[in-house]
Amino acid sequence: MAFDAVAAARSARNAGIYALLVAAVVLAALFVPGFATPTNVGNVVTQSAALGLVAIGQTFVIAAGMIDLSVGQLLGLSVVLTCALSEGRGELLVPVALAMVALGAVVGSVHSWLVNWLRIEPLILTFGSLSILQGVIFTMTDRSVGRAPDALRWIANERVLGFPVAGVLLVVFGVVAHALLRNTRFGLRLLATGDDGESARRAGVDVARVRWGAFVLSAIGATAGGLLVAGRLGTGYPNAGQGFELDAIVAAVLGGTSLAGGRASIVGTIGAVLLLGVIANVLNLLEVSAFVQTLAKGLIVVGAILLTRGAPVVAARAPGAVAAG
Amino acid sequence: MGATVRDVLGRWAIVLVFALLYGVAVLLSDAFLEPVYVGNILRQAAPVGIAAIGTTLVMILGAVDLSIGAIISFSAVFCAVMMQGEAGNIGIAVAATLVVAAAFGAINGALNLASPGSSFILTLGSALALYGLTQLYSGGTARGIVSPGFREFFNHRLGDVLPVLALAMLAIAAVMELVLRTTRFGRQIYLIGSNREAARLSGLPVAAVTFACYVVSGLFAGLGGIAVLARSGVSSTFVGRGFEFDALAAIVLGGTVFRGGRGTVVGTVAGTLVLFIAFNLVNILGFNYNLQLVLKGTIIIVASAGYAWLGRDR
Numbered sequence: 168m169a170f171d172a173v174a175a176a177r178s179a180r181n182a183g184i185y186a187l188l189v190a191a192v193v194l195a196a197l198f199v200p201g202f203a204t205p206t207n208v209g210n211v212v213t214q215s216a217a218l219g220l221v222a223i224g225q226t227f228v229i230a231a232g233m234i235d236l237s238v239g240q241l242l243g244l245s246v247v248l249t250c251a252l253s254e255g256r257g258e259l260l261v262p263v264a265l266a267m268v269a270l271g272a273v274v275g276s277v278h279s280w281l282v283n284w285l286r287i288e289p290l291i292l293t294f295g296s297l298s299i300l301q302g303v304i305f306t307m308t309d310r311s312v313g314r315a316p317d318a319l320r321w322i323a324n325e326r327v328l329g330f331p332v333a334g335v336l337l338v339v340f341g342v343v344a345h346a347l348l349r350n351t352r353f354g355l356r357l358l359a360t361g362d363d364g365e366s367a368r369r370a371g372v373d374v375a376r377v378r379w380g381a382f383v384l385s386a387i388g389a390t391a392g393g394l395l396v397a398g399r400l401g402t403g404y405p406n407a408g409q410g411f412e413l414d415a416i417v418a419a420v421l422g423g424t425s426l427a428g429g430r431a432s433i434v435g436t437i438g439a440v441l442l443l444g445v446i447a448n449v450l451n452l453l454e455v456s457a458f459v460q461t462l463a464k465g466l467i468v469v470g471a472i473l474l475t476r477g478a479p480v481v482a483a484r485a486p487g488a489v490a491a492g
Numbered sequence: 493m494g495a496t497v498r499d500v501l502g503r504w505a506i507v508l509v510f511a512l513l514y515g516v517a518v519l520l521s522d523a524f525l526e527p528v529y530v531g532n533i534l535r536q537a538a539p540v541g542i543a544a545i546g547t548t549l550v551m552i553l554g555a556v557d558l559s560i561g562a563i564i565s566f567s568a569v570f571c572a573v574m575m576q577g578e579a580g581n582i583g584i585a586v587a588a589t590l591v592v593a594a595a596f597g598a599i600n601g602a603l604n605l606a607s608p609g610s611s612f613i614l615t616l617g618s619a620l621a622l623y624g625l626t627q628l629y630s631g632g633t634a635r636g637i638v639s640p641g642f643r644e645f646f647n648h649r650l651g652d653v654l655p656v657l658a659l660a661m662l663a664i665a666a667v668m669e670l671v672l673r674t675t676r677f678g679r680q681i682y683l684i685g686s687n688r689e690a691a692r693l694s695g696l697p698v699a700a701v702t703f704a705c706y707v708v709s710g711l712f713a714g715l716g717g718i719a720v721l722a723r724s725g726v727s728s729t730f731v732g733r734g735f736e737f738d739a740l741a742a743i744v745l746g747g748t749v750f751r752g753g754r755g756t757v758v759g760t761v762a763g764t765l766v767l768f769i770a771f772n773l774v775n776i777l778g779f780n781y782n783l784q785l786v787l788k789g790t791i792i793i794v795a796s797a798g799y800a801w802l803g804r805d806r
Contacts, residue, residue, distance in 0.1 A: 234612075285797040288555075288750045290612055293742075295792030298737050302785030413616055427608055458627035465621025469603060472614055476607035 224388020232428025245393025323398025546712025554752025566718025597710015
């Protein structure tokens, strides 16, 4: 009974973000010339894939009641390293990709150790590591370096039977992440930790390990996203990751993940990523200036937070109401 | 008893760090003993220090303001445009800049009242919007002309040593420390920061104080923007970009805890000085500028960890 009520509320929230997405697509198709072509729609999906990976990772961290502001610069570091290390050599793609996953695992582990053992606030910690990662990138290079292997460019840009490869990748990652969150003990413990860390600990949840899992997933989402961005750009641009952290947080929040923790939806996050992608695409098609786009992005961030502000309170009350009934 | 030793240590940590770092600096370079050089460091630190003083109030309240870099940038551009290179415009330009900066602070305050608990992302969002506005306003390049006399006044050295900008930072710090310690407004900030719900239940004007703190943070960021313009003469769109990192590092170093309820303005200013002595050391030792970014991040993390450890038994 309780489970049904929670699941129903979740479906309603997911329906909300997808209704917005459909409305945006219909409006864009009707009023924006050049939007409703197979090529353009494919582009929206292709360009959203990297943010999708980052936002999925961020969803886990936020669900656990934390935040990860370092993902943008970590993605940038992954872009630079991927291109600089492989220099376009296809045979190095697999080793480099594995190295980037390892980089994510290391950065995520360091974050979780600092939070678990030194009790640093995740917000402050990842704000600090954002600065460190940026310093590391610019110590290595202040201009674009290296070249992405052709195979990576193919994955990031091309289509098979009309389907964008990067989009298919995003769906695969989304399905795995969804299953991890909904159908595993880790997912259950993660949501319990985010809902109330102290109660979860008393109930026997290894909170430190849950946080480790969340930070590692977030960091690997960022480095994997970096592989896709490297494939899109074709070269290691040091500023490539700027702003990804904000977009990822906004996507998670718009998708129904509560900043207070304890509630998350991968399906919602992906819907919100696509919505942000459609908006960015429409602004580009309408040839809106970069300045206005920056302004619009800021307003979207603020609007998204205000739009979803009532949600955490509802979530906190819902279990009690269900138990009483 | 262990807790009280830690308590004392926590209170004086920034002074210890400051003394230690200054000692190291003197050992590495005689320059740190020259009054003029010390005056330079103070002047260099003034824009960040002044802005960080305002943000300290928000942090004691248990919230955060990450939009100050954007407000500093906008204020520098706006002030230069208002001056139009005429000495007679300085007064009105400075006044108008402060009003607009305080208005941005008011917007942040209103947003945070509408959605309490998401201050970091709200102010990141409003910062992005403000950068967009600043670029539209400036056309994406440096705009406006600084009036003659403006830079001369703020950089003038009293007794040939202490620049007016440096004195301004110290004076503002003294005033704000007094406000925090002796006024009802100051006490209310600490009480709300310690326990927002308890403060609300006991009838404190939580909304009004929160709003006021954001206005102060915006206003001081405006002052910081004017200080940047006075120090460098540059009014480009991104002149204040990244200042929120410097300010946060200074505030955390100074002992203001992220959860709120604790912190001092004097600590923030001392933290700012530690930061800028460290930056100067990085330069003197011949390291790459980008090392400053690594240093800032490390300071933010290490200082948070240190204070978290000192406050562990609380």
